[in-house]
Amino acid sequence: MKKNSRNKMNAWSKEFKRKSIVSAISLVVSSIAIAEDASDSDNRIEEVEVIGILGSTTRNLEIKRDSSAIVDAITAEDVGKFPDKNVADSLQRVPGITIDRSGGEGSTVSIRGTSEEWTLTQLNGNYIATSGQGAPSRNFNYTLLPSNMISKVEVYKSPEARIDEGGIGGTVILHSRKPLEMDAGEGIVSAETTYSDTTEEWEPQFNAFYSWKNESDTFGILAGYTKQDRTVIDISNHARHWRFHSDTVEGAERPAIVDQQTGEVYNNVWAPRAMDIYHSEEDRTRDGYQLTAQWRPTERLELGFNYFGSNLGYNRRNQNLTFAEWNEDHNAYYGIELEGDTVVGYGNIDTEKLNADNWGDDDVNGGEKVRRGLMSPQLTGQDVTGESESHTFDLELIYEGDSYKITANVGRSEAKGGISEQIMANMDARNGSVESWHWSIADGKPSYELSTDLTSDRDAYPYYDWYNSKATQNRDREDYYQFDLDLDMDWGVVTKVYVGAKYRDHEIKSLRDNFLWDDGIDDNGGYRGWLPGTEWFHNPDFHPDTSTLLGDDVVDNSAGDTGAIDYLPFDIDALNEYVSENFDRTVVSVLSGTYTINEEIFSTYAQADFQWENFRGNFGVRYVYTDLATSAYDDIRDQVTDVANENKASNDSENILPSLNVAWDLSDSVVVRFAAAKTMSRVSYADLGQGESYGPPVNINSPDSWSGRGSGSSANTGLEAMLANQYDLGVEWYYLDGSAIGATLFSKDISNLPITTTEVVLREHDCCNGPIEVDMTTKIGGAEATSEGVELFAQHAFESGFGVIANYTYTDTSTSGVFLNGVETEAEIPGTAKHQYNLSAYYENDVYSVRASYNWKDDRAGSYHQGYNLYDKDYGQLDVNASYTVNDNLNITASIINLTEEVAEGYWKQENRMTDYAYSGRRLYIGANYKF
Numbered sequence: 001m002k003k004n005s006r007n008k009m010n011a012w013s014k015e016f017k018r019k020s021i022v023s024a025i026s027l028v029v030s031s032i033a034i035a036e037d038a039s040d041s042d043n044r045i046e047e048v049e050v051i052g053i054l055g056s057t058t059r060n061l062e063i064k065r066d067s068s069a070i071v072d073a074i075t076a077e078d079v080g081k082f083p084d085k086n087v088a089d090s091l092q093r094v095p096g097i098t099i100d101r102s103g104g105e106g107s108t109v110s111i112r113g114t115s116e117e118w119t120l121t122q123l124n125g126n127y128i129a130t131s132g133q134g135a136p137s138r139n140f141n142y143t144l145l146p147s148n149m150i151s152k153v154e155v156y157k158s159p160e161a162r163i164d165e166g167g168i169g170g171t172v173i174l175h176s177r178k179p180l181e182m183d184a185g186e187g188i189v190s191a192e193t194t195y196s197d198t199t200e201e202w203e204p205q206f207n208a209f210y211s212w213k214n215e216s217d218t219f220g221i222l223a224g225y226t227k228q229d230r231t232v233i234d235i236s237n238h239a240r241h242w243r244f245h246s247d248t249v250e251g252a253e254r255p256a257i258v259d260q261q262t263g264e265v266y267n268n269v270w271a272p273r274a275m276d277i278y279h280s281e282e283d284r285t286r287d288g289y290q291l292t293a294q295w296r297p298t299e300r301l302e303l304g305f306n307y308f309g310s311n312l313g314y315n316r317r318n319q320n321l322t323f324a325e326w327n328e329d330h331n332a333y334y335g336i337e338l339e340g341d342t343v344v345g346y347g348n349i350d351t352e353k354l355n356a357d358n359w360g361d362d363d364v365n366g367g368e369k370v371r372r373g374l375m376s377p378q379l380t381g382q383d384v385t386g387e388s389e390s391h392t393f394d395l396e397l398i399y400e401g402d403s404y405k406i407t408a409n410v411g412r413s414e415a416k417g418g419i420s421e422q423i424m425a426n427m428d429a430r431n432g433s434v435e436s437w438h439w440s441i442a443d444g445k446p447s448y449e450l451s452t453d454l455t456s457d458r459d460a461y462p463y464y465d466w467y468n469s470k471a472t473q474n475r476d477r478e479d480y481y482q483f484d485l486d487l488d489m490d491w492g493v494v495t496k497v498y499v500g501a502k503y504r505d506h507e508i509k510s511l512r513d514n515f516l517w518d519d520g521i522d523d524n525g526g527y528r529g530w531l532p533g534t535e536w537f538h539n540p541d542f543h544p545d546t547s548t549l550l551g552d553d554v555v556d557n558s559a560g561d562t563g564a565i566d567y568l569p570f571d572i573d574a575l576n577e578y579v580s581e582n583f584d585r586t587v588v589s590v591l592s593g594t595y596t597i598n599e600e601i602f603s604t605y606a607q608a609d610f611q612w613e614n615f616r617g618n619f620g621v622r623y624v625y626t627d628l629a630t631s632a633y634d635d636i637r638d639q640v641t642d643v644a645n646e647n648k649a650s651n652d653s654e655n656i657l658p659s660l661n662v663a664w665d666l667s668d669s670v671v672v673r674f675a676a677a678k679t680m681s682r683v684s685y686a687d688l689g690q691g692e693s694y695g696p697p698v699n700i701n702s703p704d705s706w707s708g709r710g711s712g713s714s715a716n717t718g719l720e721a722m723l724a725n726q727y728d729l730g731v732e733w734y735y736l737d738g739s740a741i742g743a744t745l746f747s748k749d750i751s752n753l754p755i756t757t758t759e760v761v762l763r764e765h766d767c768c769n770g771p772i773e774v775d776m777t778t779k780i781g782g783a784e785a786t787s788e789g790v791e792l793f794a795q796h797a798f799e800s801g802f803g804v805i806a807n808y809t810y811t812d813t814s815t816s817g818v819f820l821n822g823v824e825t826e827a828e829i830p831g832t833a834k835h836q837y838n839l840s841a842y843y844e845n846d847v848y849s850v851r852a853s854y855n856w857k858d859d860r861a862g863s864y865h866q867g868y869n870l871y872d873k874d875y876g877q878l879d880v881n882a883s884y885t886v887n888d889n890l891n892i893t894a895s896i897i898n899l900t901e902e903v904a905e906g907y908w909k910q911e912n913r914m915t916d917y918a919y920s921g922r923r924l925y926i927g928a929n930y931k932f
Contacts, residue, residue: 052077053842053849054797057805058738061795063154068609068617069661070158070675070728070744076151085895085925087150087174088142089879092855093838094155095791095807096746098831099142103232103282104196104898104920108139110831111157111169112746113787113811118681118722120167123174123308123392127164127504129415129476131388136474136508136597136685138166144310144390146226146288148190148207151177157746158675158728159659161607161620162484162498168681168724168750169831176308179220180294182211185932192893192927197901198233198559198920199281205229205927218297224290234280235557235564236918237446241273242866242908245343257343260332270913271343274324274376275439275446277564278918279555282316304396311389312417318382319555319569321454323348323439324375337442339912345440347449348376350432375428377437377454379461381570382424388417403488414477421515423469425575427461427546434460441914446563454567455554458547467543467575469515470590478506489608496609498620506599508685512590517583544578560903560919595632597685601625607659617662624680626721627652630688653720655680669735673744675728683719687754687779709760710774716754719781724750730791738797747788750829753815755783785815785829801845808837813861828861828869850882865908870915873905889932895925 056077063073072094076082084090088106092099099106100116108116121128121140130141152175156163163171187210193202205228213220246252246268256267289309296302337345394411435451452460484500543549551571557564607620629650659677666672730744762771789811797803813829835858842851856876861869878899884892899922906916 053844053851054738054801054803056083057795057797057803061734061738061740063152065671065732065734065740068663069156069160070673070730072155072157074153082147082150083881084879085147085897086142087145087147087153089897090147091153091155091172093805093807093840093853095744095793095838096157096789096809096811097155098833098836098857098860101904101920102141102143103234103284104923105143105232107141107143109142109172111155111167112748112809113789113813113829113832114169114748114750115829115831117684118167118169120164120171120681121174122164122171123413124176124306124394125164125173126392126394126409126411126480126482127413127478127506128174128308128392129390129413129478131390131415131417131474131476136476136510138682138684140172141388144286144312144388145174146207146228146286146310148209148226149176149224149288149290149308150174158661158726159657159677159679160618160661161605161622161657161659162500164502165603165622165624165655165657165680166682168679168722168726168748176290176292176306177211177222178292178294178304179211179213179222180217180296182213182220182222184211184213184215184220186211188929188931190927190929192925194230195924196231196233196921197923198235199231201231203229203231205925213294219295220293222290222292224288226286226288228284228286230284230286232280232282232284232920233559234278234918234920235560235562236276236278236280236916237562237564237914238276238278238916239272239274239441239914240276242270242913242915243273244866245269245271257333257336257346259334259336260349261334264336266336266338266343269338269341269343271346272913274322276323277321277446277448277557277567279319279557279564280316281318282314285311285313287311300400302396302398302400304394304398306392306394306396308392309390311387313387314384316382316384317572318380318384319567320380320382321565321567322376322378322380323437323448324378334436335438337440339442342910342912344442344912345438347436347438349436350434375430375463377434377450377460378426378428378465379567379570380424380426381572381575382422383572383576384419384422386417386419386421388415390415405486407482407484407486409480409482409484412477412479414475416473416475418473419471420473421469421471423467423572423576425467425549425570425572426465427549427570428463428465429461430463433462441912441917444912444914446914446917448563448565450565454565456568458550458568461546461550464543464546464549467579469517471513471515473511475507475509475511478504480504493610493612494608495611498607498609499605501602501604504599504601504603506601508597509595511594514588514590516586516588517579518586544574549575559921560901562903562917562919591633595630597688598629599682600627614665615662616665617660619660620658622657622659624655624657625652626655626682628688649718651718651720655721655723669733671732671734673728673730673732675726677726679724679726680721681724682721683754687716687719710772716779716781719754719779720752722750722752722754724748736797738803739795741794742792744791745789746791748786750785750787750815752781753783753785754779754781755815783815785813787811787813787829787832802843803841805840805842806838808835810835830862830864830869831860833857833860846885848882848884850880852878852880854878862906868909870908871906872916873907873911875902875904877902890928890930893925893927893929895923897923897925 056075059075060073064071074083074090082090086106088099088109091097091109092106096112098110100108109119110116111119116139117137119139128140130144154173156171156173159171190207192205194205195202207226209224211220211222243253245254245257245266247256249268256265257269257271258265287310291307293305294302332349333346334349335345335347336343392411392413394409397408399406437451438449440447454460480502482500482502484498487497489495489497549571551569553569554566555569557566601624603622603624605620605622607618609618610616631648657678657680660675662674664672726748728744728746730742732740732742734740759776761774761776789809791807791809793807795805811832811834813832815829836856838855840851840853842849854876858874860872862872863870880896880899882894886892901922904916904918907913908915
């Protein structure tokens, strides 16, 4: 946009905001007289404390039944006792919700077959800033959230105009407790220890919670603290980057594969670029803080302050063993296993030994002696140290008149963190140090055969390959100002009117540094890892003997029976010591990885509740104006110190979002629901501010030796928000207290979806004289997608103390506009599982309770590769919880998570193209809660 027109738009925006707020305040003043004379009706639902599984599930149904919108709820079984160790783990039992896990814990949430970034998560109705190890994201990381501090979670699957926009999938609102709603001097102290079969260690967790208020119930303070120390070990196998091998198809990534033993040519086949055995051990320390104060100086006025903070520190060590075929000049294939057009196993053998043992001294390739040697297996070590912290402050003023309520909120949510230091180094087998290896996934589970024992052979990796150290820091901040007016009305069928306005100033920053090392000798490149010219990163003057960089403790991959083999680890500590003693570190800011995104959002809404005979509900409209600005840097030369230009862009948009929710109380026990709305989700930060794989906005790699073209990625700062028209139709039968069944049909038509496209462009590059052809990948708006299906739920409580809870969801999604080699294809929206169900059975009495919960989801679509979906294979997990009441104050708890030791699997496009085979552990929790 030109500067002049942009200034006009900014002036218009400010004037619009000013007039809207003045209008809202004027409406308050003009309505007070009317509202004071309106009939006095207190529609607030009495808060009932629920204790135990039945009490909690009964309260969940009460919230669902009384809501005008389509809402599911989870409430704490007792003070400080959320149903699961993690809020996301509880949410996965809600119909239509799937989760992703990190280290076995729920981390992100998807609703009704939509992307996790299309789920809006709020704390007490406002944004929660987070900052993780990777790039900034709109989805909330639930591993940062201590579940003990949450009293209730509401999942809005159909929107209301008074609720913030941003969730095409749905909105999750987390509610913390308030002191004036609790007994004076009420609190709980709990201690717990955790055991995992991957670590074989016991680790502690502590939680404390206390609430106080004065005798007159006018002032109260609530404080909470939780601390958890935990080691997370992931053991996994990865078949990376499936690609097409052909000598006859134009544009194929690699030539046909030739079996060097048999001479057979495998043309037009798919094979992975590499096979990895990955072992990750992460020490996590999580602290959570809550401080809430309430003051009612008069019967009508209430002032509140709420602080919620969390801190997640992590120190992760990764060990990665790679069997690679990424460089055909150094590999000779043998033992190739083929299923259809898919290579499901192959080996690599030292060609010098192959010639001597199998073919004698005569060469098999045109009479020229072959002496290539293996470049794999490769051993990579990585240390990642970082911290993520989040702080949310909120001030609230509530004034209640006889028939109206005024609410004003001012708050800030901010987070910072990321990776303070990441160190990676690699060493390779070479020249017969490992004579041969072979891997296979033909039976659905990885297996490996090697000519040497990697748990004892310290000469397996004589070739030191590369070293890299860097840091990434992210910052997330939102300031918000909100004004709301609720008016009790007697205008025919309209019983209540809500109006309000909100202004949000949101800023995202990503900062990157590279650590360079210098030995004080001019012109030798120092210890950067990426050495110049023909040295191929392995100049022995810059590293110690590789045998001294192997640790003594074997990497144990036996847990979970994933097929991963054991091996000696890369001793990162020894390498760090060598580097620190011989080189000086210089921190270099990487502008090509630095960007800032600013969003100014102004919204205003009007909503009305209605009641007519047996019909109730609400209708309304929300107006949203978004002013987006991005500042980033392009790296078009693929060098850390050569930044081409600064890239600034801006974009603004307006959206009008109507909504309607209708509940028909067909009888005292049957409710029929209908909902229709227009919703929106803003584009991910990754698409706005960076290219693929957390790279800079524009990044171009050197030409490929096979195709002759470079590859690159480019962000698109002009992308606008995605929109969806959605409809719901449901029926619910509440036939007994704590018992109900129901079904809901849902449909979402999504437009303006960003889609991935690749085209050949000409760009300058250091490699060559003049421009080169580049396969440039970027995203453009305009695609359409659908998500439709049905949710079924049933819940029954028996008088004997037994109970069952079950739900099933069918979701069918598709999206157009994914381009593969210029051809448009259809794929599923990431986050989609066609079938999923949850089944829980419990028994409780006055002394003890036990609950078993099984969660299963069908193959779930993930991100795209080569124009087609990656999938998480169907997965089911059984968890068991139990508690024993010693007396009115003390109870003992125990839980087993992933009782049956399930392994998570992934594939690309078809099931025999494995991508992941991973195990995160079975965990046991034993603890005690003391309530006072």
